[in-house]
Amino acid sequence: MSGELAEADRLRLDGDLAGAALAVARQIQASAPDPELAAAAQALVEGRLAEAHGLARAALERRPDDPAALRLFAEVAARAGRDNDAEALLARALAIAPGFTAARFAYALALHQQGKTAQTIAEAERLLRETPGHPLYLQLGAAARMRVGDYAASADAYRAVLDAHPELALTWMAYGHALKTLGRQAEAVGAYRQAVKLRPALGEAWWSLANLKTVALSADDAAAMAAELARGDLPDEDRFHLQFALGKAMEDDGRDADAFGLYAQANALRRKSQPYDPWELAGHVARCKALFAPSFFAARAGCGSPAPDPIFIVGLPRSGSTLIEQILASHSQVEGTQELPDLDAIAWRLGGAAARPSEGAYPDILAALSPAEFAALGAEYLARARPHRKEGSPFFIDKLPNNFAHVALIQLILPNAKIIDARRHPVACGFSAFRQHFAVGQAFTYDLADLASYYRDYAELMAHFDAVLPGRVHRVIYERLVADPEAQVRRLLAYCGLPFEAGCLRFYENERAVRTASSEQVRRPIFTEGLDHWRRFEPWLGPLIDGLGNLVTAYPDSPEMRQ
Numbered sequence: 022m023s024g025e026l027a028e029a030d031r032l033r034l035d036g037d038l039a040g041a042a043l044a045v046a047r048q049i050q051a052s053a054p055d056p057e058l059a060a061a062a063q064a065l066v067e068g069r070l071a072e073a074h075g076l077a078r079a080a081l082e083r084r085p086d087d088p089a090a091l092r093l094f095a096e097v098a099a100r101a102g103r104d105n106d107a108e109a110l111l112a113r114a115l116a117i118a119p120g121f122t123a124a125r126f127a128y129a130l131a132l133h134q135q136g137k138t139a140q141t142i143a144e145a146e147r148l149l150r151e152t153p154g155h156p157l158y159l160q161l162g163a164a165a166r167m168r169v170g171d172y173a174a175s176a177d178a179y180r181a182v183l184d185a186h187p188e189l190a191l192t193w194m195a196y197g198h199a200l201k202t203l204g205r206q207a208e209a210v211g212a213y214r215q216a217v218k219l220r221p222a223l224g225e226a227w228w229s230l231a232n233l234k235t236v237a238l239s240a241d242d243a244a245a246m247a248a249e250l251a252r253g254d255l256p257d258e259d260r261f262h263l264q265f266a267l268g269k270a271m272e273d274d275g276r277d278a279d280a281f282g283l284y285a286q287a288n289a290l291r292r293k294s295q296p297y298d299p300w301e302l303a304g305h306v307a308r309c310k311a312l313f314a315p316s317f318f319a320a321r322a323g324c325g326s327p328a329p330d331p332i333f334i335v336g337l338p339r340s341g342s343t344l345i346e347q348i349l350a351s352h353s354q355v356e357g358t359q360e361l362p363d364l365d366a367i368a369w370r371l372g373g374a375a376a377r378p379s380e381g382a383y384p385d386i387l388a389a390l391s392p393a394e395f396a397a398l399g400a401e402y403l404a405r406a407r408p409h410r411k412e413g414s415p416f417f418i419d420k421l422p423n424n425f426a427h428v429a430l431i432q433l434i435l436p437n438a439k440i441i442d443a444r445r446h447p448v449a450c451g452f453s454a455f456r457q458h459f460a461v462g463q464a465f466t467y468d469l470a471d472l473a474s475y476y477r478d479y480a481e482l483m484a485h486f487d488a489v490l491p492g493r494v495h496r497v498i499y500e501r502l503v504a505d506p507e508a509q510v511r512r513l514l515a516y517c518g519l520p521f522e523a524g525c526l527r528f529y530e531n532e533r534a535v536r537t538a539s540s541e542q543v544r545r546p547i548f549t550e551g552l553d554h555w556r557r558f559e560p561w562l563g564p565l566i567d568g569l570g571n572l573v574t575a576y577p578d579s580p581e582m583r584q
Contacts, residue, residue, distance in 0.1 A: 030157050036191045042100065048123070049093055057083075061093055065100070073097050088118040095127060104134040122151065129161055136362070139408060141165040156182045160192065167199060169408045170359060175199045190220035197229055210236055222249045224262025228458055231269040238270040246270070257294065261287040265458045272456070281561045284456050291458070292467035299465070299474040304379045305426060306482045312385060313429045315489050321433060324392045326399025329437040331406070332418045332517060333364075335425035336443035337479060338463055339453035341499035345443050346420045347528040348510055352519055356414040360421040363405040367398055367434075368427050387433060399434035416517070423462065425479055428486045432493065439517050442483055445499040447476050447572050451565045452555040473568025480572060498577045500552060 026034070029044035043066065050062035061076035077094040084090050091114035098106040111128035114121055129144035145162035149155065163178035179196035183189065197212030210233070216226035227246055231238055238246075246267045249255060255263075268283030332349060334342045350357030372381025390398075410417050422443070424431070431438055445453075451472040459466060465475040486494055495516040502509040510525050524530075555562065566573060 026156070030155075034156055034160070034186070034189055034192070045096060045127075049089075049096060052089070053093075054089055058089060058093055061097075065093075065097060070097065070100055074101075086117055088114040088121050088124065091117075092121070092124045092127065095124075095131070099127070099131060099134075104131045107131040108135065122148070126157070126161075133161060133165060136168070138165050138168045142169075154181070154185065156186055156189075156192075160195070163195070163199070167202075170411060172199050172202045176203060176205075188219065190216045190223055190226070193219065194223065194226045194229065197226070201229070201233065206233065206235070209233070217245075221245060222252070222255060222259050222263075224249075224259035224266070227266040228262040231266040232458075237273055238266070243267060243270045243274075257290055261290040262458065264290070265456070268456065277557050278561075280456075281558055285561075287458065288455060288467040292464070295464040295467060297464040297467065297471055298377075299471055299478075301377065301379050302426070302465075302475060302478045305384070306478045306485075309384055309429060309482060310485050312388065313485070313489055317388070318429075318432060318490060321392070321395070323436075324395040325432075325434040325436045326396055326403060327437055328399065328403055328435065329439075329518075330403065330416055331431075331435055331438040332416055332441065333424055333431060333438060334418060334420040334422070334441045334443055335428070336422050337445070337450050337454065337476060338422050338459065338466070339457060340422065340443040340445040340450050341497070341502065342420050342422055342443040344499075344502070344528075345441060345497055345513070346418050348513070348525050349418055349517070351524045351528040351530075352514070352522050353524070354415050354519060355517075356410060356412045356417045358406065358409040358417050358419060361406055361409060361419045362421065363402055364419070364424050364427050364430065365421065366405075367402060368430055384429060387429065390433075395433050398430075402434065416519075425483060428483075428490075428494065432490060440494045441513070441516075442494050442496045443499065444496055444577065446552075446555075446576055447473075447480075447569045448559075448562060448566055449552065449555045451476060451569070452558055452562060455565075469562065469564035470568050473565050476569060477572060500577070503552065 027044075027048070029041045029048060032038075032044055033041040046062055046065040050059055050066055053059035053062050057076070057080045061073050061080060064070075064073035064076060074094075074097050077090065077097050081087070081090045081094050091110045095107040095110035095114070098104075098110060108128065108131040111124050111131060114124045115128060118124070125144060125148060129141055129148065132144060133141040142162055142165045145158050145165065148158040149162070152158065159178045159182050163175040163182075166172070166175040166178070176196060176199035179192055179199055182192050183196060186192070193212050193216035197209045197216065200206075200209035200212055210230065213226050213230045216223055217230075220226070227242075230236060230242075246263050250260065250263050250267065264283045264287035268280045268287065271277075271280035271283060332355065334345055336342055346357050349355045368383050369378075369381075371386050372378055372383035373386075375381035406417065406419065425442065428440060431440060451469070454463070454466040454472060455469060457466070465471045483494065483496075495513065497509065497513060506526060511521055514521055514525065559566075
């Protein structure tokens, strides 16, 4: 690609999404073919969204086949978070004007926002055919490919952008993420360091370095992070990432009180933007226990898709699930994918349009579904997972830990799938989650009392399924796996119906891509030094330990498990 980047493109590449949206609105205003659309665009520029909506809608009603009006109305919808509406409007515009490049890029973004990854990639490739080497189109395709596990192609695309635009800190960071997932650790470290060199306050890049676990941050790194944290104008997003990262540096240096203080500050700040209601999970557990009796499953025996392909690993984050995944993925018949959102998406859809899960129809709606509907849902899950399966192996792993909430759904739609519950000492697991920043999906980890409540609800629900579906779930106790790997791996493989393969014990030799927080740890042999690491921080873990109660002393058994 030759020539200067448009202002909106430059701002988006620099991570200024609000500025990019404003620049897009100004572009639309400047190119508006008549005063009516110009007035709607002016309202959008000035942030008067309701007025922009009314003006754009009126213009579109008068000219329903005008690509410019369709594109403007789509931009209003996108600003309001209605990506499905934006997609539909832009599809209409492109049907009329296939060469409308700005509309096509906006269409690709709307698809990406909705997780329609295959379509996003196709649109990015079409845009690149029209404008080879365009950095935004390369980056969009790279981000989409990360979602479906095509990490090598993603890394290549990011590298191509950086070859032309080495000044882009966010692209260096994204490139580092792809390299880390591929196991190219030294290159990932270099990419992250280039990102913080270009933008010293880029908290996510600092945290990405710390999160490699096997890389120690230096005293100079700690000083640089502390200097950025001293700034009064530091955005919250950068601040909490830097606090997590500096906390890890303090912990590695043996300064446990300082480390815990930083972890507490980071979690408190994160919790402000990610509120969590513990009664949501508690209510779900109560509804499941009331509904799912042995007779419920007996009456629906034989329902669902008979495919045995999926192996679900459930539990809590930081419970050893990535280690279990790496062990299983080292078997010749099993492919590791990633933490797939598909089962949760199906459950969410079944719940209806409720604002909160507790107000939705799930899981109670499962009592009303027919055998044909259960089979269709099983087939849907397999179809949604198919793009992530690259190797043609007969079995694949979905290790989204939160799927423990959907054990009943798995049983009903995929009765021959395997379910593995990864369990770790509750205090060790809880503290490990507290010191780990999760980008999305784990809002309960930002408060020690919430962590305790979540663990208790999880243990209670799994105990219920142990009682009503005895033997259905295979539990792997992390500490037992560490103490006697071969015996536990043999039990695990036997449950999965797989013959023992010695390669499963040499899982650290597997060069597969790993996306989770344990990506570098599972590239080493099993180590035992971290089992009691939490005891260094015990003086500050009172809310977690008190909330867990007798689960701590009873572990690996628990009162709930004896029901």
